[in-house]
Amino acid sequence: MKFNFRFSNLLGTVYRCGNLNFTRDGNSVISPVGNRVTIFDLKNNKSETLPLATKYNIKCVGLSPDGCFAIIIDEEGAALLVSLVCKSVLHHFHFNGSVHCVSFSPDGRRFVVAKDNIAQMYYAPGKKREFNAFVLDKTYFGPYDETTFIDWTDDSKCFVIGSKDMTTWVFGAERWDNLIYYSLGGHKDAIVACFFEAASLDLYTLSQDGTLCVWQCDTELDGLRLKAPKGWRADVLQRDKEEEEEDDDIEKEDDIIRGKTIPDDEKKMDKVKYSHVAKHFFNKEGDFNDLTSAAYHKKTHLLVTGFASGIFHLHELPEFNLIHSLSISDQKIASISINSTGDWIAFGCSGLGQLLVWEWQSESYVLKQQGHFNSMVSLAYSPDGQYIVTGGNDGKVKVWNTLSGFCFVTFTEHTSGVTAVTFTSTGYVVVSASLDGTVRAFDLHRYRNFRTFTSPRPTQFSCVALDSSGEIVTAGSQDSFEIFIWSMQTGRLLDVLSGHEGPISGLCFNPMKSILASASWDKTVRLWDMFDSWRTKETLNLTSDALAVTFRPDGVELAVATLNSQLSFWDHENAVQTGSIECRHDLKVGRKELDKITAKHAAKGKSFTTLCYSADGQCILAGGMSKFVCIYHIKEQILMKKFEISCNYSLDAMEEFLDRRRITEFGNLALIDQDAADEEGIALALPGVRKGDMSSRRFKPEIRVTSLHFSPTGRCWAATTTEGLLIFSLDSGLVFDPFELDISITPSSVRATLRQKEFTKAIMMAFRLNEKKLIQEVLESVPSHEIEVVASSLPELYVEKLLEFLASAFEISHHLEFYLIWTQRLLMLHGPKLKLRAGKLLALIQFLQKSIQRHFDDVSKLCDWNRYNIKYALGVSQQRGMKRPLEPLITDEDSDSESASLQLMREEEEEMQM
Known part of the structure; x- marks a missing residue:
């Protein structure tokens, strides 16, 4: 088996925080997802996550005007210069502070970074290879509070910065004589956005209280004059001019600007001045609704504003005419972006993890994606490997397409967290178990919940399993310690299996026989025979609580993960343990922010909670309360490879040792209960709480792997983690792997x-x-x-x-x-x-079936479309023939031939469906 699995894609999470960007052609959206970046191709209906990651969550992304480069900056100020062409990191840089915004100039020669209460302008990296890609040009001071927004003029001569101190500052990118800086007031709250008008110095400023101010400048862009150089710059320019014009008189030093003289009348011209023209209010009804984000398209004069209540407005400036006012959710809109043509608007909601692309002219959605509100708990691959179903703590069941990376259906019938999901053998039915006491079956043809299985008394289901035929549905309870069995056809309860003395942690059917294995916290695994009235066939005694159980694909071997960090393997026919693997040292659990013990001691209570066999059955994949996923060779009982799920230090339990910078004489800063008015304070978590206190002032989710599953094709595996749904696939393109090669073969x-x-x-x-x-x-x-x-x-x-x-x-x-x-x-x-050799070739045949099935779906849709077009053309031609009987458009022979062709197409379609 090959182990060169590489990170392939990130599903289940479409937006976390940061700013959205459209690519230069306007067909793709660049969205920051935690510490990664995902590109959504709206034309080809695909998503791709770049194979790079930052150490902390991404704060802002700056895209170059030509669309070739992007600057990605995380919460700590570490920046990556990324090539979007080859999708690789070109340069690392650290701005030594939290960066709030970054923006390239329209000519692509410079970019400005807003950090703390200053703005720094850097020379943008060019197409040449440079040792230091980021060279600081100037630092601009002025605001007294944090800067929030940056915008450039069309000719890159000036830029404007908004600040939380309710002021807006206009700076010159060059040393202009009549514009060094200009400060604008007029607002009563923090500035959210500020925009230049097209080919002008006129300004629009928007504050958090929903106020729009319009500013008019008395100077055009062409009226900006370069400042006369002084000191050594003037000497250099003077010397150059003397060499070029030896016979001319030497003019005054103050009158020379890059070899040009300034007339006296231009010297007397006034400085650039702004005047307040108009003031508009978004909250006209008096309801207090904070403005959180805005975007302006200069060519169409379209202003889009988003608010904390989930409402967004479209206005035409400068008249402030309202075009649309809609609501997308009840959470605040964190980021807005407009594509180059002004047709599509992208919205990002960080509270829901929602990404929307809306075409405002036709009032329709181009893209509407949302991940699980809370963490994902379970996943399952479809038999052909084309789809993945996930269940989350938010009670939703989502089905994802592995090729496009998009969710195409969401089921919301559950009223509590979903604990387990699975596919039937046909791949057209999804079954899910939930803590709300129901097991539901969903039809992927009609997208509806057609079966709901319940128990005689209220209980919470922790796991679910289906037999190979898909007719028997079983679910384990975590409070009554029973196993419930239903019929898929009738929906009736067939039997209730009792015998366990602890919560049921896992269920699994033998793929080759009618045997059900159930793992429990009572340190046993019980085997139930379906053909023998569900009697207990064997009871396997373990050394610790059982957390997960799974059968090998050929049904010969059984694997169990226990609480003492061990994997045990059993021959279930003879009830004999064939081997075990000690995994305690492979977990490498990180230290939580609130832990009072070291990571080494904390690892003693951790273990693997999910297992999955590889397609060939030689290896097993294990994950749990750690950032690592391990692959073990079962026969040799050794660790083959360890995969790091995330390197995001914005998550909890990532570091092995405490950060000494947060240690004070009173102890760890995280353990100190700070004042409630302090935004950086953190409430101490209750013992045993996994999800965290969402009402605390700051919440750091803990890194963990909740579920694992190998693809039936054996080419990739997926894991539901705190980061999202991660896909790892075989990277065979860069590996030279010959077979029985000799020197004569070239x-x-x-x-x-x-x-x-x-x-x-x-x-x-x-x-x-x-x-x-x-x-x-x-x-x-x-x-x-x-x-x-x-x-x-x-x-x-x-x-x-x-x-x-x-x-x-x-x-x-x-x-x-x-x-x-x-x-x-x-x-x-x-x-x-x-x-x-069907057992060993099963993954290969399923891989082949997946590839052919995708083409079959595409061709069948095309055939259906052509069939409807032919029917429409026949109907129109027949109507015209009835109106003009003297000049029939279709003769009897033509109609007979067309009816024969339609009959032939129907027969071909029926054969394809069979």
Whole structure:
């Protein structure tokens, strides 16, 4: 088994905090998600998380005008210069303080950073390789409180900064003679946003109390004059001019500006002045509603404002005409962005983790995504690996598409936290268990809850399991210590299994037999026989409380995770323990902010809480109350690889040692109950509370892994964590992995064999070299009429490798029919031999099925669309024929041929559905 799994994508969380940005073409949204950045492609309906991360949550993101670079700054002021073309980090920098906003100039030569009560202007990194990409140009002082917003003029000559001290400051990017700085007042609350008008120095300023001030400048952008240089700058300019014009008279030093003279009438011109033109109010009804974010599109004069109540307004400036006023939620809108054309508006709500893209002209949603409000608890892959279902503490069940990364359906019928979810064997039904005392079944065809299973007395369900047929639904209780069994067809309660003396922590059906395994806190795992009236077949005694149980894919072995940080493996037929792995030292639990003991002692009470076998059954994946996920080799009982889920220090239990900077003579600052008026204070958590006190002034969620699942294809695995739904997949593109290679096999020898039309030998040589591009070149060189002959002559080992290559080729190649012919011939010719090794080839066949099923769905939608178009065209033509019978548009022969073609299409569609 290969272990080169790399982080692939982040699902389940679409927005956390920070500012949203549209790309230059306006088709994608860049959203900060915790300490990562996700790009949502709205045209192609895909999402992609960049393979980089900061140490703390991202505070702000600045995008260059050409869309090639982005500056990502976290809460501590550490910055990453990222190339959006190659998706890699180019430079690291630290601003030594919390940064509130960053903005590039329109010409891309500079960028300004708002930090504390100052603004710093840096030279933007160019296309050349530089040792230090960020060079400080100037530092601007003026505001007395934190700066909040930055905006530039169109020609990059000036920029404006808003501050919490209710003032707005206009600064010149160059040393202008008539504009050094200008301070504007007029507001009674902190400035939220300030914008320049297009090709002008006119200003709009917005404050938190919902006030808009309009400022008019008496000077145009062309009226700004460069200040006369003094000192050594003037000497250098004077010397240059003397060399160029030796015969001219030397003019006065104060009259020289970069080799130009200033007329006397221009010297007497007044400085730049602003005048207050108008003042508008958003809260006209008198209700107090804080303005939290705003965005302005200069070309269309469109102002979008968001408020703390979830309402947003669209106004046309400078007349302040209201266009729309809508509400998207009851949480505050944290960030707003408008794309380059002014058609799409992106909204981010940090309270709900919600991201919306709204097309204001048609009043329709382009994108509407929201993660789980609280942490995700469980997940399950569909049998073909195309979908993932997740359940969270917010009572929602969400289904995600693994290819696009979007959630396409959310079920909200549960009234309490969802503890477990699973798919049926067909993949069209999702079953979930909840603490509200119900187990619900959801239909993915009609998107509805068609079954609700309840118990005779109220209970809280902690786990759920389905048999291989999908007809039997079982759920374990955590308060009555019983297992309830229902029929999927009738919804009736069939039996109640009792015998455990502690809460049921896990249920799992044997994939090959009718045996149910139940793990409990009473230090036992019980095996129940479905065909023997649900009698207890065996009771496996453990050394500690059982937390998770799972069967191997072939049903021969059983794995159990216990509270004493051990993984034990059992031969359930003979009730014999075959092995165990001590995992205490692999957890490496971090120290919480409020812990009074060291991380080393805290690790004694931690353990793995979720298990999953690999597709081939040789390894097991384990995760729990730690930031690490471990893969163990079962037969050798050793740790093969450890994956770090997150490096985000904004989460709790990440550091192994205390931060000495937070230690005072009275102890840890986090343990000191500070004054209630202090925003940085933190309430002490109650013992045993996992979710945290959401009413505390500051809340740091703890890093943990709540559920793990391998994809049926074996190519990736997913984990529900505090960060979200993380997908790790095999990174095979950068690994050279040959098979039985010798020195005679080279790309040139493979191509020479191919020119001799020895196709079977060329395919075998290409697979021994194992380069995808070369394999593709060899396969596509085989004529279609010789595929059957070549497929029949391939050895069994190369048939498996070829099928695996075909499954991956379906995802990227456009030669659909050609590869389908290869797949059909291989399965028809080698099917009986492959059936003998069905257990080991199950992941490969499911991977192949997933790839073909995706193309089938796309083609079937296209066929349906074409069928409706043909019906519409026939209907229109028939109506025209009835109106003009003398000149029929369709003859009898044409109508007969069209009806025959429609009949043929219906028959083809029925065959595809079968």
